[in-house]
Amino acid sequence: MADFNVDAIVLRRSQYGETDNILTLYSRERGKFSAIAKGARKAISRLSGATELLTRSRFALAAARNLQIVRQAEVVDSYPELRHNLYRLATGLYAAELLSAFVTEEDVNPELFDLLASSLKMISVAKSVDRAARWFELNLLDQIGYLPVLDECTYCQISVNPLLAGITSLSASQGGVLCTRHAHPETSEDQSRLDPDALELLQRLSSVSNANDDYLSRVLDDNKQSDALAAIALRRYIRFRLDRDLKSIAFLDSVQEST
Numbered sequence: 551m552a553d554f555n556v557d558a559i560v561l562r563r564s565q566y567g568e569t570d571n572i573l574t575l576y577s578r579e580r581g582k583f584s585a586i587a588k589g590a591r592k593a594i595s596r597l598s599g600a601t602e603l604l605t606r607s608r609f610a611l612a613a614a615r616n617l618q619i620v621r622q623a624e625v626v627d628s629y630p631e632l633r634h635n636l637y638r639l640a641t642g643l644y645a646a647e648l649l650s651a652f653v654t655e656e657d658v659n660p661e662l663f664d665l666l667a668s669s670l671k672m673i674s675v676a677k678s679v680d681r682a683a684r685w686f687e688l689n690l691l692d693q694i695g696y697l698p699v700l701d702e703c704t705y706c707q708i709s710v711n712p713l714l715a716g717i718t719s720l721s722a723s724q725g726g727v728l729c730t731r732h733a734h735p736e737t738s739e740d741q742s743r744l745d746p747d748a749l750e751l752l753q754r755l756s757s758v759s760n761a762n763d764d765y766l767s768r769v770l771d772d773n774k775q776s777d778a779l780a781a782i783a784l785r786r787y788i789r790f791r792l793d794r795d796l797k798s799i800a801f802l803d804s805v806q807e808s809t
């Protein structure tokens with residue numbers, strides 16, 4: 551068996567047998583794959599920390615036909631702040647599940663790996679966890695070619711400017727926004743209502759591929775209602791793309807934001 555090394559984030563972890571864990575890893579070098587961490591649940595295991603959920607580690611693995619075997623693992627970043635706040639943790643789990651839902655096994659994409667790593671960092675420390683999550687969603691959609699059209703009406707192609715716009719909407723099935731004339735969020739189940747700030751937030755967050763915490767809080771004045779509209783619109787858009795609900799959303803919704 552050939553050994554190989556990867557920089558990877560633990561997307562999912564489940565118990566196997568008496569002391570083993572099965573991991574779903576998303577790696578920079580080989581995309582998503584499953585691996586077994588033998589004895590990781592023993593009290594004295596040297597693998598336990600580095601194979602924790604939402605931990606970025608350097609892995610040495612032995613190649614096997616179905617399940618790679620973890621030989622060694624060393625923590626690169628455990629995003630400790632994620633583990634001290636339930637809302638941040640729930641958001642991090644959502645980010646991991648969302649990425650996992652959109653990538654297939656061995657779909658290699660180093661930029662997507664870097665996006666997840668920097669997003670987990672931001673989700674763990676950002677003043678606005680929600681804006682970090684929106685930035686991640688938009689940049690993930692962009693990377694995989696599903697970014698909704700946000701700057702012009704998908705029906706009449708007129709440019710949609712938040713400074714001039716009243717109420718617009720995001721249509722999941724049309725794959726983008728509808729102008730004030732063509733938006734009918736009250737009567738169409740497919741459309742999500744956007745006010746000017748919500749539209750601007752989506753446009754700005756999607757246009758920056760290298761955000762930091764400072765950018766997220768400065769990008770637009772605090773406006774809880776607009777942030778909420780942007781969140782709902784993107785969630786419905788993603789739900790339409792995936793054609794299913796993510797398990798982590800129920801957990802996320804059950805946790806009150808306390809940051």
Ligand SMILES: [Zn+2]
Binds near residue numbers: 703731
């Ligand atoms: Zn239009």
